[in-house]
Amino acid sequence: MNRISSHGMRSASAPSAVLRRTYSLPMQHRLLRWLPAFVAPVMIAGVVSVPLVAAATPPSPPPKSAQQVLEMVANAKDITGFSGTVTQTSALGLPSIPSVGPGSSSQTASALDLVSGTHTARVEVAGTTKERIAILDSSAERDVVRNGPSVWVWNSKTSSATHITASGSGTTDSTTPTATTPAALAQELLAKVGATTTVTVDTAQRIANRDAYTLVLTPKTQATTIGSVRIAVDAQTGLPLDVQVLAQGARSPAFETGFTDLSYAVPAASRFDFTPPSNAKVTTKTLTRGARPKAPTSGSSAKPTVQGSGWASVVTVAASAVPSGLASNPTVLRLSTPVPGGRLLHTALVNVLLTSDGRVLAGAVPVSTLQSDAG
Amino acid sequence: MSSPEPRGHQLGLSLLGTEISVLFRRKRTWAMLAALAAVPVLIGVAIRISSAGDSGRGPSFISAIAGNGLFVGVASLVLAIPLFLPLTIGVVAGDTIAGEASQGTLRYLLVAPAGRPRLLLVKFLGAAVFCFAAPVTVVIAGTLTGLVLFPVGPVTLLSGDQVPFGDGMLRLLAMAAYAGIAMLGLTAVGLFVSTLTDVPVGAMAATVVLAVTSQVLDQLPQLAAVHPFLLSDSWLGLVDLLRQPPIWTTFGTNALLQLGYVVVFGALAYGRFTTRDVLA
Structure with a gap:
């Protein structure tokens, strides 16, 4: 020197x-x-x-049983607010879908786009009625801003905003049971899934700079494509920080969504007051209770039937309930492959069979199960 | 120990002053800046005279221009960063040492009592000044074009929030700073390549090719593991400044990545330049 x-x-x-x-x-x-x-x-x-x-190097928070970790999760509803970045990675084995160019139908493509590849979103939550999720696309953004019964959906690419208001009484989502204690809730959940699933606690991990317990749900049946579901639970607050879904026999997750950074500071209230820009296309929708949007394939008339139970359930949608253009949709055609009995949309976790007579069968099961169920 | 240091320091500064003034007195530099300034003017005029409605499918931010002139600068910057900026910076950085060598002026520069490391540093800083001059030119030309041809007003951010025009202008300047920082790594690569050869055109071409290669590799999903370390990986992150609130971590990541490239290729250039035989 x-x-x-x-x-x-x-x-x-x-x-x-x-x-x-x-x-x-x-x-x-x-x-x-x-x-x-x-x-x-x-x-x-x-x-x-x-x-x-x-x-x-795994952190070592005080050891807890699956029951105790579930209690923590049930308690996590006391968190007054948080904000963070969520990254979702899918390796489902779907071919990549071009969002522009010939043979793409933009609506289907953008819906499918969310389940393939990697996405980053900024999530902000204050209390139980205010949420803002911003999906950070490259050079674009899609936002969902919920403030009580009012929900704004914003898409920067099309510069369009949709205002959805829920009429009727109560909040839009009241699935959280209030009367039961966390311990009872955890017990109930364990009892419910106990018949089909083994719930264990694995080595703790560090997610978004926080120590987290690893809750592992393993299906007892071998008839499903899902190997295990791993949920990281914040060791201090009980907030689920990361979810991984592993296919049968796979070592890396086929689907993962989790925080990469997280703060428990309550975001400012102004973040949830969305005012559409003056030059945006604004549409308004009103939802009355009971007419909440369902999965697009489930339609309205014929209810889908379920065969099998637990992890190996197969959902069958009758031909009359399937949207008419589905089988000829260019995106669907691109993604599916012809198999005996129809066309198959194959992913690492879920298989979907579009039968020749127009029914749709879907489930986290091997293709052969779908084919035999289709009859 | 301390007596020669200030002298050398002053010498370095005056050398830097000379370097920058020589750089900005060259016709080539002005031609490149003019070409960069032409990008927003072309975009602005094309959109002004065409009446085609926006489909929302064109390149990013183009469809926003008709509604707000500020987006001429934004769209031009996003358009310039993958190719136009690296092209001009490749020319400037590739020319640093090799240009002097090819003209036979390198040996005279080395005769001045500045020392090789200092000369290398001066060359890098000179090219770095151009790194920032280039995106600022795009932004200024873009803003002027926008002001002349289109209405201006509150700026709609990617998040759907609207901010006042002044705030939007500040963000645009921050984007220019981001673009300038994003090009520093490439400048260091160009400087190193420039020390390898006496043929400036070769160094320029090699630098531009490396920039393009980095972007091609960035598109291959099979190489996802190395993507965060690629020279160009953070280039398009400048749009994160148009979100509400702006994502400054992207800005920091970009700066760190470029710093890494500057350190590694700066060290390589130092190793090469201080041990090389200068014959021309």
Whole structure:
């Protein structure tokens, strides 16, 4: 170090020495000059890998049983608010869907786009009635802002805003049971899933800089494509931080969604007051209770039937309830492959069979099960 | 120990001043800045004279221009960052050392008592100034075009929130700063390539090719694991400044990534330039 700097100094005081110095530079000195070039990448590799190594060491929060972890989750509804970034990764094995160009139908494509690839969203929650989810697309954004009974859906690509108001009494979602205690709720849940699922607690992990318990749900049946579901639960607050769904026999998740950063500070109320920009296309929809939007395939007339039970359930939608254009939809055609009995949409977790007579069968089961159920 | 240091320091500063003034007195530099300024003018005029309604499917932000002139600058910057900016920066950075070598002026520069490391630093800083001058040119030309051809007013952000025009202008300037920082890594790569050869055109081409290669690799899903470390990975993150609230972590990630490239390729350039035989 000293020797190098003294060289620099000499060159500053003796002008013509510069050229000569190069020629007379001993081999050792030449190598020394390359030293930074070797040290810099090593240093950077170190800086990059330190957090990775730290993350690889599992934290050790006080050990808890599955029942206790579930109690924490039930208690998490006391959280007054949080905000964070959620990243969702899917490796379902779907071919990539072009969002523009021939053969794409933009609506189906944008719906399917959400279940493929990687997405980042910013999630803000205050209390039980205020939520804002911003899906951060490249050079675009889709927002859902809920403030009590009023929901705004914003799409920056089309510059359109949809205002959905729920009329009728009560809040739009009141599925959270209020009377039961968390412990009872956890017990009830364990009893309910106990027949089909093994619930265990695995090694703790670190998610979004927080210690988290790992709750593992493993189906007891082998007849499903799902190997296990792993849920990371914040060791302090009980908020689920990360969900992974692994296919049967797979080592990496086919689907994962989880926080990459998280803050329990309650977001400002102004974040939930959405005013559509003056030049936006605004549409208004009113939902009355009981007419909530259902899954698009389930239609209205014939109710879908369920065969099998638990994880290996197969949902069958009758031909009359299937939207007429579905089988000829270019996106569906692109994604599905012909199989005996119809066309198959195959993913690592879920299989969907569009039979030749127009029915749709779907389930987290192998293709053969769908085909035999189709009869 | 301390007496020669200030002298050298002053010398470095005056060398930097000379370097920058030489850079900005070259016709080529002005031609490149003019070409960059032509991007927003072309976009603005094309949208002004065409009456086709926006389908929402064109390149990002183009459809927003008709409603707000500020987006001329935004759209031009987003359009310029994958190719036009790297092209001009490749020319400037590739020329730094190789240009002097090809003209036979490098040896005279080395005769000045600044020392090779200092000369290298001055060359890098000169090119870095251009890094920021280029996106600022795009933004200024874009804003002027927007003001002349289109209405201006409150700016609709990606999140659907509207902010006053002044706020939008600040964000646009922050985007220009982002773009400038995003090009620093490429500048360091160009500087290193420039120390390898006496043929400036070769160094320029190699730098631009590396920039394009990085973007191609960034598109391959099979290489997802190395994507965060690619030179160009953070380039388009500048749109995160148009969200509400702006995502400054992207800004920081970009700065860190570029710093990494500057350190690694700066060290490589130092190793090469201080050990190389200068014959021309």
